[in-house]
Amino acid sequence: MYKWAYGGWASAGIDAWTLGMEASAVIGLRTMKMAAGGTGAAEEARLMVSEKMQAALELQTALVSGRLGGDPLADTRKVLRHYRGKVKANRTRLG
Template identity: 50%
Template sequence: MARAARNPWIGIGFDAWRLGLEASAVIGLRTMLIVQGGPRARAESERMVSEKIAAGLSLGAMAMSGRLGATPASASARTLAHYRRKVSANRRRLAKA
């Protein structure tokens, strides 16, 4: 008997939850840095905005070129993975500061 296909949306939901958790950590870390003011706060604010623009543009290019996949589930999973890489890198970088 063939094995039943796994429901991809369960994993996608978990990935979205993890992204939200890491994003809230980044928001907290950035807030603490920006509240202190000074050149580091300014640089972080500028970096935050430029990263968001770059991440959105690159995701749009991925979508237009078909690299997100052909199904809603694959597009959702790859979109979450795209943003999670960025958010995770920011969390690690900000936690060191």
């Protein structure tokens, strides 16, 4: 059981690192869009803030309603999956 648990956490760590790299790419794309100025930059800034607030609210709701569960590793994976979906959607939209 110990090896499975360690492997699970190691895998979650790699998933977190990958999410960080994907988020970094989105930050670069957003920076370029905002640097271009105009209405597109203003809309991107508004989207950035509202999406972050919405994503956090969704997770908070899942936590207080018990939808995250109670297993730390499984909960970590759910949180990573949640944010990865948001980051992927932004990367697709911006790229």
